[in-house]
Amino acid sequence: MEALLAAREIVITCGSGGVGKTTTAAAAAAMAAVHHGGKVLVLTVDPAKRLASALGIGGFGNQATRVPDAAFAAAGVAPRGELWAAMLDTRQSWDDLVRRHAPDRDTERRILENPLYQNIAGRFVQSHDYIAMERLYELHSEGTYDLIVVDTPPTRNALDFIEAPQRMAEFFRSRLLKMLIVPYRSRLVNMASRPFYQIADRILGSQFLQDIAEFFILFQTMYEGFVERATAVERLLQDKRTTFVVVSTLETAPVREAEFFIRVLHDKGFHLGGLILNKTLPTYLLDEVAGRRAAALVESAGDLAEGDLAAEVDAAPGVLERVLQEVGENFRNLLVVAQREAAERDDLAAIPEVVVTVEEFSSDIYDIAGLMRLGERIWS
Amino acid sequence: MGKTTVAASLALLAAKRGRRTLLCEVDAKGDVADLFETGPTKFAEREVQPGLWAMSMDTEASLRQYLALQLKLPLVARVGPLARMFDFVGSAAPGVKEIVTVGKLCWEVRERHYDCVVVDAAASGHIVSQLASPQAINSLVQVGLVRQQTGWMLDILSNPATTSVVVVTTPEEMPITETIELRERLAAETTVSLAAIVVNRVLPELFGRAEEAVFDALDAPRPVELLERELGGPAQPLLDAARLMVTMRRTRTSHLERLRDALGGAVPLLYVPFIFTRTHGLRSTRQVAEALSAELGY
Numbered sequence: 145m146e147a148l149l150a151a152r153e154i155v156i157t158c159g160s161g162g163v164g165k166t167t168t169a170a171a172a173a174a175m176a177a178v179h180h181g182g183k184v185l186v187l188t189v190d191p192a193k194r195l196a197s198a199l200g201i202g203g204f205g206n207q208a209t210r211v212p213d214a215a216f217a218a219a220g221v222a223p224r225g226e227l228w229a230a231m232l233d234t235r236q237s238w239d240d241l242v243r244r245h246a247p248d249r250d251t252e253r254r255i256l257e258n259p260l261y262q263n264i265a266g267r268f269v270q271s272h273d274y275i276a277m278e279r280l281y282e283l284h285s286e287g288t289y290d291l292i293v294v295d296t297p298p299t300r301n302a303l304d305f306i307e308a309p310q311r312m313a314e315f316f317r318s319r320l321l322k323m324l325i326v327p328y329r330s331r332l333v334n335m336a337s338r339p340f341y342q343i344a345d346r347i348l349g350s351q352f353l354q355d356i357a358e359f360f361i362l363f364q365t366m367y368e369g370f371v372e373r374a375t376a377v378e379r380l381l382q383d384k385r386t387t388f389v390v391v392s393t394l395e396t397a398p399v400r401e402a403e404f405f406i407r408v409l410h411d412k413g414f415h416l417g418g419l420i421l422n423k424t425l426p427t428y429l430l431d432e433v434a435g436r437r438a439a440a441l442v443e444s445a446g447d448l449a450e451g452d453l454a455a456e457v458d459a460a461p462g463v464l465e466r467v468l469q470e471v472g473e474n475f476r477n478l479l480v481v482a483q484r485e486a487a488e489r490d491d492l493a494a495i496p497e498v499v500v501t502v503e504e505f506s507s508d509i510y511d512i513a514g515l516m517r518l519g520e521r522i523w524s
Numbered sequence: 525m526g527k528t529t530v531a532a533s534l535a536l537l538a539a540k541r542g543r544r545t546l547l548c549e550v551d552a553k554g555d556v557a558d559l560f561e562t563g564p565t566k567f568a569e570r571e572v573q574p575g576l577w578a579m580s581m582d583t584e585a586s587l588r589q590y591l592a593l594q595l596k597l598p599l600v601a602r603v604g605p606l607a608r609m610f611d612f613v614g615s616a617a618p619g620v621k622e623i624v625t626v627g628k629l630c631w632e633v634r635e636r637h638y639d640c641v642v643v644d645a646a647a648s649g650h651i652v653s654q655l656a657s658p659q660a661i662n663s664l665v666q667v668g669l670v671r672q673q674t675g676w677m678l679d680i681l682s683n684p685a686t687t688s689v690v691v692v693t694t695p696e697e698m699p700i701t702e703t704i705e706l707r708e709r710l711a712a713e714t715t716v717s718l719a720a721i722v723v724n725r726v727l728p729e730l731f732g733r734a735e736e737a738v739f740d741a742l743d744a745p746r747p748v749e750l751l752e753r754e755l756g757g758p759a760q761p762l763l764d765a766a767r768l769m770v771t772m773r774r775t776r777t778s779h780l781e782r783l784r785d786a787l788g789g790a791v792p793l794l795y796v797p798f799i800f801t802r803t804h805g806l807r808s809t810r811q812v813a814e815a816l817s818a819e820l821g822y
Contacts, residue, residue, distance in 0.1 A: 162525055352665040429761070434758065434762065437756070453747060457738055457741035463734055470735070470766065471730075471766045481800060
């Protein structure tokens with residue numbers, strides 16, 4: 145992973161929810177800032193505000209915030225470079241986008257005031273995906289950062305995320321868009337004469353259709369800018385400076401999503417830099433012989449608790465018997481999970497070149513020291 | 525989080541208790557098929573267990589069904605282009621796709637096709653926009669059929685006797701933090717009530733206090749040697765594994781306490797133990813259903 149981070153300008157982590165994607169992104173960025181130097185940004189686009197807690201800094205927004213050196217000092221490291229963090233503010237980013245692409249002040253104002261726009265920028269789920277890519281492009285082309293590590297929403301959404309620029313371009317080119325706009329743009333078309341509009345009118349109401357049409361007419365003034373931008377964003381994602389890192393645990397559902405994601409990356413010609421298998425069980429559990437020993441321990445717990453052992457640990461036989469049984473059963477339980485994980489690992493690890501396994505931590509990661517501990521594991 | 529597993533188990537439990545139940549996977553990934561060891565689910569529901577039907581959401585199919593049922597125009601031939609238009613508007617206009625999903629499910633409830641509809645919904649970041657979509661549509665669309673539709677959907681969604689959300693989480697840092705946030709957002713942005721929080725994959729407590737002291741005494745060179753003599757091989761991995769479990773459980777317990785503090789007893793918590801099985805299938809689905817059944821006091 146060290147070489148990968150040194151060679152790329154954009155690293156995008158993806159994977160299912162709850163696999164530690166955000167923390168991994170932050171850890172990778174922290175390691176790069178500490179060891180490679182330069183300015184490193186970690187950008188989270190996840191609607192849930194997770195990264196702040198992992199970085200130990202509260203409430204950062206669209207503006208990138210520098211993680212203070214003191215936070216690193218507290219973790220006993222002196223970074224060669226700087227670590228910055230930013231979280232995507234969808235609304236703010238959309239407004240910026242409109243301001244940039246709108247042909248004039250009046251159009252800008254009308255777009256910003258259109259009820260559809262306000263909903264798109266505020267609530268609309270997928271607008272997040274497009275704006276995230278847009279923001280990434282913006283940050284990258286500013287050239288402020290040597291490395292940008294991006295944390296994405298869970299898999300299916302992350303897929304939307306990489307396809308968003310293209311979808312946006314397709315949307316503006318669409319013939320349907322023109323069809324929808326024509327009757328409102330030109331009064332020559334008699335709406336009532338067209339069954340298509342009649343039905344649309346019955347379903348959605350003419351006011352809503354008019355809002356939509358107006359919105360799209362206004363938006364079309366930004367067509368050129370959007371399509372150009374969308375194409376540039378997609379080029380950047382496929383560029384060799386960009387790489388994707390898939391993060392997964394070894395549980396069934398996340399593994400299936402990781403497989404899905406790896407397949408899509410491959411099909412679409414994106415670069416898969418590596419696979420991080422997170423929160424795995426230690427390998428010593430994967431031991432059938434020890435499993436049989438554990439079974440024997442459960443069997444003979446009663447006898448053992450009567451013998452020398454009870455005197456040695458100074459325990460009542462009943463208590464000791466229960467402890468021995470629990471120890472035996474627990475090993476057998478964890479062996480089953482470890483075997484399940486091993487099977488998943490074999491399925492998954494066959495694909496990418498770089499595979500990193502990170503064992504479950506005994507404590508949570510809530511500060512730079514924790515991030516550095518995780519970072520050390522993924523580094524080599 | 526095991527969201528699909530919990531949804532499947534709740535549905536199984538409802539069916540077992542004699543309720544005609546529909547389980548709908550909104551973001552279908554084929555997990556329901558695995559959990560019931562059956563073929564892939566489709567939009568048309570199929571009985572996967574006695575009294576339990578499963579389907580997966582498909583917004584286009586849902587729209588077709590809606591148009592066929594609601595519009596009294598000879599539409600059959602025109603559904604194609606209309607669906608495309610809807611799809612197109614849906615990719616730009618907020619709430620349109622969501623309303624088709626929510627609408628289908630509310631419709632199943634309104635028509636009383638089932639006694640119980642269990643929805644394996646979108647991930648936590650998106651569920652709020654889905655549940656708030658009728659209001660979003662209401663604020664945008666003033667007249668027309670869609671507008672007429674949102675009223676009764678809101679009635680169904682807002683009635684706690686009919687609809688409520690069950691949040692599934694695991695006792696880990698981020699999932700618990702998100703659960704607390706989600707609860708606040710549900711209350712602030714939707715009209716849907718929160719019935720319970722299911723805490724999934726709760727690790728077993730190996731030892732009580734007396735036992736833990738004995739375990740600590742056991743984890744020393746001399747007792748380990750005695751154990752190894754009995755077992756005829758290394759005993760340390762067995763003790764290490766027990767230590768690992770105790771530590772993992774302890775970390776998770778601290779997050780559970782944080783959740784309990786945040787809820788202040790206002791929302792029931794249901795605990796589902798970690799299931800140590802080789803694969804996920806009908807057997808583990810039943811185990812989770814049994815755990816939920818016990819938690820619900822059935």
